[in-house]
Amino acid sequence: MVQVFLIKYAEIAIKGKNRYLFEDALVRQMRRALYKIDGQFKVFKESGRVYVKAEGHFDYDETVDCLQKIFGIVAICPIVQKSKMNFEELKKEVLAHIDSEYPDKNFTFKVFCRRVDKSFPMESNDVNAALGEAILEAFPETKVDVHDPEVKINVELRPTLVNIYSKSLPGQGGMPAGTSGKATLLLSGGIDSPVAGYMIAKRGVTLDAVYFHAPPYTSERAKEKVVDLAKLVAVYTGPIRLHVINFTEIQLYIYDQCPHDELTIIMRRYMMRIAEMIAKESDSLGLITGESLGQVASQTIQSLAVTNEVCTLPVYRPLIAFDKDDIVKVAKKINTFETSILPYEDCCTIFVAKHPVTKPIVKAIAKSELNLAEKIDEMVARALETREIIDVEA
Amino acid sequence: MEAYLDNSATTRVLDSVKEIMIKTMTEDFGNPSSLHKKGVDAEHYVKAAREEIAKTLKAKPAEIIFTSGGTESNNMAIIGTALANRRRGKHIITSTIEHASVYNVFGFLEEEGFRVSYVPVDEHGHLRLDELEKVLDDETILVSVMYVNNEIGSVNPVGEIAKLVRAKAPRALVHVDAIQAYGKFRINPKQLGIDLLSVSAHKIHGPKGIGFLYIKEGTKIRPILFGGGQQKGMRSGTDNVPGAAGLGVAAREMYNDFDKKTDYLYHIKEMFIEKLGTIEGTRVNGLTGRDSAPHVVSVSFDGVRSEVLLHALEDKGVYVSSGSACSSNHPAVSGTLKGIGVEKEYLDATLRFSFSIFTTEAEIEYCIQCLSELLPMLRRYRRM
Numbered sequence: 001m002v003q004v005f006l007i008k009y010a011e012i013a014i015k016g017k018n019r020y021l022f023e024d025a026l027v028r029q030m031r032r033a034l035y036k037i038d039g040q041f042k043v044f045k046e047s048g049r050v051y052v053k054a055e056g057h058f059d060y061d062e063t064v065d066c067l068q069k070i071f072g073i074v075a076i077c078p079i080v081q082k083s084k085m086n087f088e089e090l091k092k093e094v095l096a097h098i099d100s101e102y103p104d105k106n107f108t109f110k111v112f113c114r115r116v117d118k119s120f121p122m123e124s125n126d127v128n129a130a131l132g133e134a135i136l137e138a139f140p141e142t143k144v145d146v147h148d149p150e151v152k153i154n155v156e157l158r159p160t161l162v163n164i165y166s167k168s169l170p171g172q173g174g175m176p177a178g179t180s181g182k183a184t185l186l187l188s189g190g191i192d193s194p195v196a197g198y199m200i201a202k203r204g205v206t207l208d209a210v211y212f213h214a215p216p217y218t219s220e221r222a223k224e225k226v227v228d229l230a231k232l233v234a235v236y237t238g239p240i241r242l243h244v245i246n247f248t249e250i251q252l253y254i255y256d257q258c259p260h261d262e263l264t265i266i267m268r269r270y271m272m273r274i275a276e277m278i279a280k281e282s283d284s285l286g287l288i289t290g291e292s293l294g295q296v297a298s299q300t301i302q303s304l305a306v307t308n309e310v311c312t313l314p315v316y317r318p319l320i321a322f323d324k325d326d327i328v329k330v331a332k333k334i335n336t337f338e339t340s341i342l343p344y345e346d347c348c349t350i351f352v353a354k355h356p357v358t359k360p361i362v363k364a365i366a367k368s369e370l371n372l373a374e375k376i377d378e379m380v381a382r383a384l385e386t387r388e389i390i391d392v393e394a
Numbered sequence: 395m396e397a398y399l400d401n402s403a404t405t406r407v408l409d410s411v412k413e414i415m416i417k418t419m420t421e422d423f424g425n426p427s428s429l430h431k432k433g434v435d436a437e438h439y440v441k442a443a444r445e446e447i448a449k450t451l452k453a454k455p456a457e458i459i460f461t462s463g464g465t466e467s468n469n470m471a472i473i474g475t476a477l478a479n480r481r482r483g484k485h486i487i488t489s490t491i492e493h494a495s496v497y498n499v500f501g502f503l504e505e506e507g508f509r510v511s512y513v514p515v516d517e518h519g520h521l522r523l524d525e526l527e528k529v530l531d532d533e534t535i536l537v538s539v540m541y542v543n544n545e546i547g548s549v550n551p552v553g554e555i556a557k558l559v560r561a562k563a564p565r566a567l568v569h570v571d572a573i574q575a576y577g578k579f580r581i582n583p584k585q586l587g588i589d590l591l592s593v594s595a596h597k598i599h600g601p602k603g604i605g606f607l608y609i610k611e612g613t614k615i616r617p618i619l620f621g622g623g624q625q626k627g628m629r630s631g632t633d634n635v636p637g638a639a640g641l642g643v644a645a646r647e648m649y650n651d652f653d654k655k656t657d658y659l660y661h662i663k664e665m666f667i668e669k670l671g672t673i674e675g676t677r678v679n680g681l682t683g684r685d686s687a688p689h690v691v692s693v694s695f696d697g698v699r700s701e702v703l704l705h706a707l708e709d710k711g712v713y714v715s716s717g718s719a720c721s722s723n724h725p726a727v728s729g730t731l732k733g734i735g736v737e738k739e740y741l742d743a744t745l746r747f748s749f750s751i752f753t754t755e756a757e758i759e760y761c762i763q764c765l766s767e768l769l770p771m772l773r774r775y776r777r778m
Binding site (some may be wrong): 214216217218219220252253350351 | 491651701702703704706708709772775776
């Protein structure tokens, strides 16, 4: 019976002298995630390998599901792990493993032995041949195919342990959370921004988030929805600090003072400005948005240039070249889609003009913004002051 | 200040209801199906509640079946009678402005092969008797109409409807969804010619999760839930003792000093409508006098989206419902408002204010004050 999982990670392995930092972060994230599920687990490193060992009763599916959500893991191999043994014992274990894992014996296979423990009396190729023979004899329906086997039976003879495994379940990939600094995500209730946050976090970045709330035009439930989305993203990224900014006053002021067709673009610029202020005070090194080129009027290449102009921090737009369908696919995969499509109005659409500008020019927009000079600074300061901070955990 | 004006959605539980519920949850918590004394003690509460309720309808206790609420009562009444009588005919009739727990049941039965007629309403929200007369035929086995409409408070002439059904289709059953009417009107199903009547507890200061269906003695109906055979096999499932006890007390209280209570509600409603008249760009949908329900007012506002006004009122502590649940992405426009011919621009600009015996004059004044402050501001900022 499987009690141990071998965790494979790719990119971390090439990080040179920083390698232990990444490995430790990965182990930390695994412990944090496994803590929440049924069972007792030990996560440990052993000669350049990371293992998860379940102590006593545990739920196999839940454990795999949990490990599959951790950034930095490329593959998860459920393994049979025993202490050092001789060939006869090894044969028995391998046959038992095949018998329990593959009820239908109609498959091609190959045995792949790695002999790390050089004191083992047979060489790798001899082990392969001898085990292959034993398997063919025990299960006559099986066939050997050394080039493209359906089942690859891995046998690792390590100094103190023997690992037997033949399955490899895909992981998230990416890099462990908390290894690449912090960035601030502009989170709306839509489909795109949670996906953008997920994608950047997958590179090891810790997330803060900002949500612009516009009561009474957006409801309490719209805010709840954003908190729920942050929770879903946090399953992957770890805890997220969510700043809820009351944006109504600023929005109405822009409505009063600026041309209506520029309303959205000017609003976007203020959102970016406020997000950057929050980012800077919390040591975020970048902003993240769910923008995708040409998706709406405020996301044309001209509009993006105009909104980008107010920022000094880098703005990460991981979805920039994605089609909507592809974004939806990721949203479904990370389980945010169903929440994103709940029908609550978000603050970007409430006053949207019938024909908003699609090719704004920085100079013209900046000139319109002069109309806001009288009160906008105090309004922005007030918005920052009255913000609500919600620490969201999965 | 706070003003809860959403009593058609749900109401505050009476203290006396709360008391008896706590008692039946902590002291007399037995299962009426048990043979021992604990069970018998608990059974007394259910029996007493059934008697109290029967009294308010001038009905027999055996004619009251407890359910999990209005939705189940409506489902049981419609599905139970349709299935039990389908050999006599497969034609069932309802109106175009019913609550979803009736409307969607008819949709289900239509899929199952029943023939359904939807009778329209007039501009006041009353069932068109002439249209009903046209569709009644020998095959008709059930007519289901609501007593009081939940969105605009219109009151159907259920007695006349039942009379017409008797005359044209003598063997058809009459079901009345009285969820917004019970406790607000004196209802005598037998005199009115009603065979089945649905009621929910939480609309009359009782708890959520309980209601009842009045089933006239001898009505041909079959259960829709099967199990241990409680309530004479009509509704299996362990008796909801705290719920039934709470509902019994609420029912008794509502019909105690009944005239005084309804007079008060009409007074509150008239006051609200009168003061609302001083605010520009408002109009009340449906009738407003004693021929309408005492506790519901539907108001359309010029140039304001209902959802925005609702949240702006919420911010001031005033709680109401939108006349039609609506959002910019998924317009789910109200069948009732459409049914009574409200213009398109008002469908998404309508709120429902609903009162209870706990509503005070001060709350009404506060609500009106909030409306007159908010409306000019909200009207200034519009979607372009």
